[in-house]
Amino acid sequence: MNMSLQGRTYVVMGVANKRSIAWGIAQSLHNAGARLIFTYAAERFEKSVRDLAATLEGGEESLFYQCDVTDDENIMETFQQIQNDVGVIHGLAHCIAFANKEELKGDFLNTSRDGFLTAHNISSYSLTAVSRAVQPLMSEGGGIVTLTYLGGERVVPNYNVMGVAKASLDASVKYLAESLGKHGIRVNAISAGPIRTLSAKGVGDFNSILKDIEERAPLRRPTTQEEVGDTAYFLLSDFSRGVTGEMIHVDSGFHIIGR
Ligand code: NAD
16 A cells, blocks of 8 residues: 555644644645644744745645634635635544633532533534534545543543543544445544643643653653654545544553553
8 A cells, every 4th residue: 555645635623833733734745745724822923834835845835724623604614615725624633622721720619500511512523523524525535633641531630621622633533434434434533642832831730740741651752743643644544544533642651551
């Protein structure tokens, strides 16, 4: 089987800057020959995304769209526009999450209703909304990948409401895999180890989470953007054609450690 993604087009959602995991995924897909479409949350991110894409060889062929995943109309319009511009899409990487900073420290018991709903709206429901919008464009089948974290499976200090939103996202991956499997579309998650990104900065005492990985994970080193990018490439390529509804941990093996 050919590992090349030449002739295929992928939507990458969630590049904010060069540290974004989405950027790691974009680079892996690009290196495999894919054509890329970027979506960003708001106009203020556009320049940074365009500048990054311009660093890729042939990056000028990339396309860019603004898409705020809290806005159903914006989502529908974005994918309608992508359909008009390119027709068929072969896969999508959903690399989007948000929770208010106040909810990412202290006691989970103090989570507010608004904070709970915001985290779930942006970090979990958005996968379902986006999957519904992209399905008509994936007429040749393909893959959807999202990013999750161990904090959805176990209690991680300070991860709080985002952990509960990730648990909801993880369950959504399975239900979406069942909904979309009949259309030849696979849906999987990568559970990434901690990586220093804009979003990660919001999690209280993130440094100690990172240090823990370096000291106790089987591989004794932090997870990189590139490692997550290459696993996304696998999940969006035909090499994973029998895999759906799955979660792959890319975390130096940290998730297997008992204590
Ligand atoms: P990041 O801050 O670079 O990316 C988060 C992205 O979400 C940003 O591009 C932001 O603009 C986007 N976003 C937020 N609200 C949005 C909205 N309403 N509409 C559209 N986009 C919106 O951080 P990241 O760490 O690369 O995060 C990407 C994904 O990886 C998230 O789901 C995150 O939970 C997950 N993840 C991160 C880590 C880590 O340690 N960094 C570990 C595991 C999983």
